Amino acid sequence: MTTGVRRRMGVEERREQLIAVALELFSHRSPDEVSIDEIAGAAGISRPLVYHYFPGKRSLYEAALRKAAVDLAARFEEPREGPLGPRLLRVMGRFFDFVDQHGPGFSALMRGGPAVGSSTTNALIDSVRQAAYEQILAHIGITAPSARLELVVRSWVSLAESTALLWLDGRRVPRAELELQLVHDFVALTAVSAAYDEEIAAVLRAVLATEPSDGHFADLVGRLVALAPLPQSHA
Amino acid sequence: MTTGVRRRMGVEERREQLIAVALELFSHRSPDEVSIDEIAGAAGISRPLVYHYFPGKRSLYEAALRKAAVDLAARFEEPREGPLGPRLLRVMGRFFDFVDQHGPGFSALMRGGPAVGSSTTNALIDSVRQAAYEQILAHIGITAPSARLELVVRSWVSLAESTALLWLDGRRVPRAELELQLVHDFVALTAVSAAYDEEIAAVLRAVLATEPSDGHFADLVGRLVALAPLPQSHA
Numbered sequence: 001m002t003t004g005v006r007r008r009m010g011v012e013e014r015r016e017q018l019i020a021v022a023l024e025l026f027s028h029r030s031p032d033e034v035s036i037d038e039i040a041g042a043a044g045i046s047r048p049l050v051y052h053y054f055p056g057k058r059s060l061y062e063a064a065l066r067k068a069a070v071d072l073a074a075r076f077e078e079p080r081e082g083p084l085g086p087r088l089l090r091v092m093g094r095f096f097d098f099v100d101q102h103g104p105g106f107s108a109l110m111r112g113g114p115a116v117g118s119s120t121t122n123a124l125i126d127s128v129r130q131a132a133y134e135q136i137l138a139h140i141g142i143t144a145p146s147a148r149l150e151l152v153v154r155s156w157v158s159l160a161e162s163t164a165l166l167w168l169d170g171r172r173v174p175r176a177e178l179e180l181q182l183v184h185d186f187v188a189l190t191a192v193s194a195a196y197d198e199e200i201a202a203v204l205r206a207v208l209a210t211e212p213s214d215g216h217f218a219d220l221v222g223r224l225v226a227l228a229p230l231p232q233s234h235a
Numbered sequence: 236m237t238t239g240v241r242r243r244m245g246v247e248e249r250r251e252q253l254i255a256v257a258l259e260l261f262s263h264r265s266p267d268e269v270s271i272d273e274i275a276g277a278a279g280i281s282r283p284l285v286y287h288y289f290p291g292k293r294s295l296y297e298a299a300l301r302k303a304a305v306d307l308a309a310r311f312e313e314p315r316e317g318p319l320g321p322r323l324l325r326v327m328g329r330f331f332d333f334v335d336q337h338g339p340g341f342s343a344l345m346r347g348g349p350a351v352g353s354s355t356t357n358a359l360i361d362s363v364r365q366a367a368y369e370q371i372l373a374h375i376g377i378t379a380p381s382a383r384l385e386l387v388v389r390s391w392v393s394l395a396e397s398t399a400l401l402w403l404d405g406r407r408v409p410r411a412e413l414e415l416q417l418v419h420d421f422v423a424l425t426a427v428s429a430a431y432d433e434e435i436a437a438v439l440r441a442v443l444a445t446e447p448s449d450g451h452f453a454d455l456v457g458r459l460v461a462l463a464p465l466p467q468s469h470a
Contacts (some may be wrong), residue, residue: 056328122346147407155398162393163386172382181427188423192416195458203460223430227439 015053015063019045022064026105030140031061062120067111069124072098073131083210084139085217086181090178091135099164108169109120110161132157136186140203149200152193156186184220250288252299253278257299261340261414266296271325297355300344304359308366316358316447320418320452326412327368327395334399335410342403345396367392371421384435387428391421419455 021043025034054060075094078087136153160182194201210216211217256278262271275282289295310329322352371388395417429436446452
């Protein structure tokens with residue numbers, strides 16, 4: 001019989017189990033609200049045994065976060081093929097899958113707090129941001145970005161985070177809309193900078209050149225043109 | 236003689252002085268790196284006397300943050316007169332003044348960490364975000380925003396934060412450019428949502444209708460049109 005409770009696990013297997021149990025609990029409640037007792041109970045082992053595998057609550061939290069960070073960073077990986085819009089849309093879909101699945105844990109982590117705010121967790125969050133940033137740079141084919149382009153890409157990564165956090169607070173907008181909106185936001189923020197920076201303008205032209213005429217970007221531009229009123233016409 | 240060291244101060248005056256000294260120190264180094272000894276030294280009083288006014292380091296930090304939060308929130312206040320672009324630009328100017336002045340303290344606070352991450356500090360940060368959000372809503376003349384509009388405005392507030400944080404890390408882009416960029420970003424993010432939401436489209440039209448034909452928005456649109464290549468033309 002495999003009750004899961006009595007079967008003997010190796011050290012690594014047990015650690016993995018505890019991390020999985022913790023992440024599952026954090027998907028429903030903030031890490032601050034989840035005790036070691038609960039994690040022990042859900043894993044079917046005693047509290048002291050948890051401490052055998054993880055010296056303290058923080059150590060288990062950080063191990064869980066490390067696993068989640070690797071998972072999240074991997075979701076930004078996407079083959080560099082085809083138009084950028086659909087690529088980014090697939091990335092955003094996987095990003096929101098993650099946010100959806102890890103809701104309370106994601107919120108608690110990004111907002112900081114007693115159990116989750118530490119230099120280790122901040123470094124892990126930064127590692128995910130950096131991975132996302134590097135993936136986006138790779139997609140637009142840039143290896144040595146200017147300070148302005150770096151800022152555009154990093155600020156968009158941050159916008160994706162904050163949009164996801166705002167979405168989690170009530171989920172009042174369908175997530176599919178926000179996934180597409182963030183793809184459009186990327187082009188919009190790039191366009192704003194492109195208007196004043198030739199390097200970024202070249203990036204934008206290259207991105208748009210790969211887009212199909214019936215794609216999302218064309219749809220956006222068409223709608224914007226239909227919205228129309230350029231400021232001049234109202235002066 | 237007013238050496239500042241020996242003059243007797245009232246309780247409130249002394250508390251204000253310690254807060255001012257702390258904020259001054261936090262403008263050069265992260266709160267994590269500033270000790271009560273240093274604050275006492277800079278204020279010209281003994282360490283035990285600091286504890287007479289503030290029961291602990293965190294209490295002093297939080298009082299300093301509370302003062303900074305009130306200051307920062309006030310910078311989003313702007314008369315509701317004239318076109319929106321110049322109003323937002325003035326707000327962004329004051330916001331970057333604050334960020335410029337409180338650099339390390341602002342970074343440490345927004346990034347969380349041992350000395351600065353707590354439910355109290357998170358609540359203070361949220362109060363500033365809320366104040367900024369409400370100010371922007373008032374500027375666009377909306378009192379009961381839809382979930383989508385709320386998300387656009389809040390995500391822009393968050394973009395302003397992250398852009399400022401990225402700027403602080405090296406200050407490699409002139410801040411005046413970023414102030415204008417954030418004003419443009421506001422319109423760009425609103426436009427992306429307006430393309431798929433009639434309420435937001437109405438907000439955008441109303442905003443653009445107040446803009447002068449030689450204003451920043453017209454300049455942006457003109458440049459974007461000159462950048463030109465609509466996706467269709469490349470299909």
